[in-house]
Amino acid sequence: MALKGGRAHRAPDSHEQGSMTLGTAQSQNTSVVETTARDIKLRERVRRTLAIEAKGLAALSAAIEADLGDAVEGAIGFIERARGRVIVTGMGKSGHIGRKLAATFASTGTPALFLHAAEASHGDLGMVTPDDVLLAISWSGETSELGDIVHYAGRFAVPLLAITSNAESSLGRAADVALVLPRVEEACPNGLAPTTSTLMQLAIGDALAVALLERRGFSASDFRVFHPGGKLGARLLKVSDLMHQDAQMPLARLGTPMSEVLIEITGKRFGCCGVVDDAGALIGIVTDGDLRRHMSGELLVTPVEKVMTSSPFVVDPRELASAALGQMNRRPVPITVVFAVAEGKPVGILHIHDIVRAGVL
Structure with a gap:
């Protein structure tokens, strides 16, 4: 019997200690099982996302064998003939993809820059000349912020290329060449967050950049001119x-x-x-x-x-x-x-x- 704070406390006997130990072990085992189950479910969700996006890329590859292949050739022709730059534009997630594609074009021998669709309506259209080619990205093809850019392209005869999923959209109809991507399931379970769609936009843009790179005979030495810093630049040192x-x-x-x-x-x-x-x-x-x-x-x-x-x-x-x-x-x-x-x-x-x-x- 032990006294603490004026009250008696009895130490548990060996039987009680064994029961407490058993209960603790059972609780820990249950926690491990629950954690393992959560991990398995999490991995299943990740695999599901990757599987859905892989189907999107497979559908994109298959589309190249049909009308999309002709559109890709047409787009490359416009870019090759241009004396200026590729002006990439888009809004939201498509805009983020556009920024990356502009950087990829520029680093692989195709002069390019990104034009924010909203800022274009407030003076930045001055960056665009008739020698340039506009590449507008919009999954729906009805992005309202692209309206002024589309109108500008038509007014000043600036070639307009579109990456969209809707050939009959405002953007699709206005474009000189529309790269119409197949409509596929988004990896988002609600079907709302752009996931598979943006991956396909990125992939077709990368395909254009690499095709142009190869057509121009862009070499590792040329690549280093635009990548003098970092690990990549070091790898290209002679x-x-x-x-x-x-x-x-x-x-x-x-x-x-x-x-x-x-x-x-x-x-x-x-x-x-x-x-x-x-x-x-x-x-x-x-x-x-x-x-x-x-x-x-x-x-x-x-x-x-x-x-x-x-x-x-x-x-x-x-x-x-x-x-x-x-x-x-x-x-x-x-x-x-x-x-x-x-x-x-x-x-x-x-x-x-x-x-x-x-x-x-």
Whole structure:
């Protein structure tokens, strides 16, 4: 018997303690079962959303084999012939999709910008010229805010392309080319929130951008011009962007004694020295491995060609640094430094540390 606050409290006996433990365990098990059930139901809902949206993309792909394919070709033709930009416009969720598509066009070689449909009626239509192409996005095709843009396009003969699900809508009828998307089920259980529909708008816009990219032969080098920053920009760096050039390269001519070669290796701090002939062509390299293999009392007076490794591995200065890194790692014995050679002559030297610092990895 224990006293607390003037009242007696009896400690539970062993039978009561066992009952309490059992009850707690049952409660915990019930909670685990309920949590698991909720998780399973949640995952089912997620899978349902993905399945519905996948059906939408499948329907879109099938539509390309019919009339939508002709419309896509027509839209691409208008954009290719335009001397100006693609002006993408839309409202609400379609507007958000439009912003992304304008950015995708611009970054893949098709000059583009996004025009807010509501702001267009308050002066921003001044951004649009007859040299441009308008791309208006509206699932219903009856977005009231697009009215002034549609009227402007007709008045000033600006080509109008439409992404909509209703060919007979105001937008669909006014467009020079209407990309009519198949009507499909929204992933939203209430059928209200744009989900499958916006995914399809995004997909057809991306398809236009990529088709134009390929038609124009837009290369990785071109892509890097518009993506100089971040991880993507680093991945597109070339060997020539990172290599050390001219006096920074450790080089020695045929006949140079190893005493001078060691000074060159120590001074340039790449752990190696390239060997060139009288014409300046790279014919060999001296590495720390070569030094170990030829270590003797005569090393310092030995001509460099007696120590060097002939026909060293080299890279093209025009190739991507990431590709050069892969080749360096795939050598029978991975190497950390490589010469860049053009027309047989060394034009630079690249160390793996240069690649790491640039964020290529």
